[in-house]
Amino acid sequence: MRSAKDFFRPLAVGAPAPVTEVPARPSRMIHFFDPSNEKMAARVPAMVGTVDVLLGNLEDAVKSDRKEAARAGLVAIAKATYFGEHTQLWTRVNALDSPWVLDDLTTLVTEIGDRLDVVMVPKVQGTEDIHYVDRILAQLEARAGLTRPILVHAILETARGVVNVDEIAAASPRMQGISLGPADLAADRRMKTTRVGGGHPGYLVREDAEVTAGESDVFGARPTHQQDLWHYTISRMVDACAAAGIFPYYGPFGDIKDVVGCEDQFRNAFLLGCVGAWSLHPVQIDIAKKVFSPSAQDVAHARRVKEAMGDGTGAVMLDGKMEDDASLKQCLVILELAERLSETDPELAELYG
Template identity: 65%
Template structure:
C-alpha cells in the first residue's frame, strides 16, 4: 500500500505524472471492434463520428491463432485514424495469458500516444492493477509518452467482486470498471449460458390468493453486482459500466438492461453489434423532460440550499444534487450531440 503522499508519484523515471481527476469524457457506449478483420477496420473512420469509444478487442472472441493479427490490426487502426473526442481503447488479453506482454509492449511503444484506456480482463484484486500500473509507467517512459494511459477493470470473477473496493482504489490510473456477466456467471457456477440480461427461472412468486393463479416476477440476476460495483466506483471517483448484452435479436431486453444500469449510476455499456449503438446512445443520455425539470430545480434553488415547491412537489438540497447530476450529464452530451443539445435547450 503506497502512502497518500506517494500515491500520485510516477512509477518510473520519465513516466508522466498520474492524473488527479478523470478527464471529462462522454462514454455512453464502448463499441467493440475485432481488429484482425480488415473489413471491420475499414469501418472505423465512419464509426468514430457515431460512437463515444472505439475499442480494439484482443481477448475473448479472438481465436488463438489470430491474437497476433488482432494486435497488429489494432496498431494499424490507431495509426490510420484521428479519433478527436472519441476515445480509443483496447481490451488486452488477461494477465495469465501468453499474449499480454506483447500486447502492452507493442501497443504502448507503437501507438501509446493515441491510446486512452487499456481494458484489463478478469481482474481479481488490486495486485493485478499494481502490476499493470508499474509496467505501463515503464513503457510510457521508454516511449516518451506525456499523457498517462488509464486502466479499466472488468469485474468477471467471484474473487474480483469480493475485492471490488480495493480494485477501485488501487491506482490513480483507474478509469472505471465494467460488469463481465458471462465469465462471472461461470466463476460463480451460475446455471445460465446467457451473456447478461435476465433469466425466466430467476423469479419470485406472488402470495397465494385463493384459487387465483400465482404470478411469477422475473428478477435481475446482476442487480447485486452492479450495485456493489457502482458503490465502489463512485466512492473512488471513477466510472461504472454495464458490460455486454449478448442477444442481438432482443433489442427490448437489451434496452431494459441498459436502462437499469443507467438508473443505478452506470455511465455507459458495451456495444457489441451496430444495433446496440443507438440503444446505448438513447439510454445513457438523459431524457429531455428530465433535463427540463432538473433545470427548473437548479433555477429555483440557485445556491443549492433551502426548499422550493415545483409542480406541487417539494425540492430541497438533496433533490438539487440529483438535478445537478442530470444537468451536468446533459451538458456533456449536448457538447457532442447537436440534436440533443437543441432538445435540452442547452
C-alpha cells in the same frame, strides 16, 4: 501500502505524471471490434465521431491463432485513423495469465501509445493485477516518451474481484472505471445460466395464491415478476466507483436481436449510476446513446428545480412534489451530464436547448 505522498508520483523514471482526476469524457457506448477482422476494421474510420469509444478487442472473442493478427491490426488502424476529440480509442488486452498480454502491452504502448486512451484489463482479481499493469505501463510510457498516462479499466468478472472491488477501484491513479463482465462472473460463481447479461425467466418472485374457502390454490394462475440477476453486483460496483472517483459501466448484452431487452437492461444500469455500456453490434450503439443520455424532460425538470431552489437551502413545492437539497443534488447530476454531452453532440445540444 503506498504512501499517500507517493500515490501520484510516476512509477518509472521518465514516465508522465499520473492524473489527479479522471477526465469526464462521454463514454455512453464502448463499441467492440475485432482488429483481425478485415470487414470490421474497414468500418472503423466511418464510425469515428458517431460513437464515444471504439475498442480494439484482443481477448476472448479472438481465436488464439489470430491474436498476433489482431494486435498488428489494431496498430495499423490506430496509425491510419484520426480519432478526433469526440471518439476515444481503447483496447481490451489479453488476460494477465495468458502468453499474449505482455506483447500486447509492449507493442501497443510503444507503437500507438500516444493514440491509446484506455487499456481494459480482463478478469481482475485484486489490487495486485492493477499494480502489475500500472508499473509496466509506466516503464513503457517512459521508453516511448509519452507525455500523458494511459488509463486502466478493469472488468469485474470473478467472485474474488467482486469481493475486492473497493480496493481495485482505488488501486491506482490510472483507474478510469470498471465494467461488469456477467458471463465470466456467472461461470465463476457457478450460477446456473448460459446467458450473456440480461435477466433470466427462472429468477422470479410469484404472487401469493388465491384463497378460496380457506384453501390456497397454489396451482392456480399466479402472476410472476422477473428479477434482475445483476442488481446487487452493479450496485456494489457503482458504490466502489463513486467512492474512488471513477466510472462504472454495464458490460455486454449478448442477445443482439432482443433490442427491447437490451434497452431495459441498459436503462436499469443507467438508473443505478452506470455511465455507459458495451455495444457488441452496431444496433446496440443507438440504444446506448438513447439510454445513457438524459431525456429532454428530465433536463427541463432539473433546470426548474435548480431555478426554484435558489441558494440550494430549504424546500419548495413543484407540481405537488417536495424538492429540497437532496433533490437539487440529483438534478445537478443530470444537468452536468447534459452539459457534457451537449459539448460533443449537436443533436443533444439542440434537444436540451
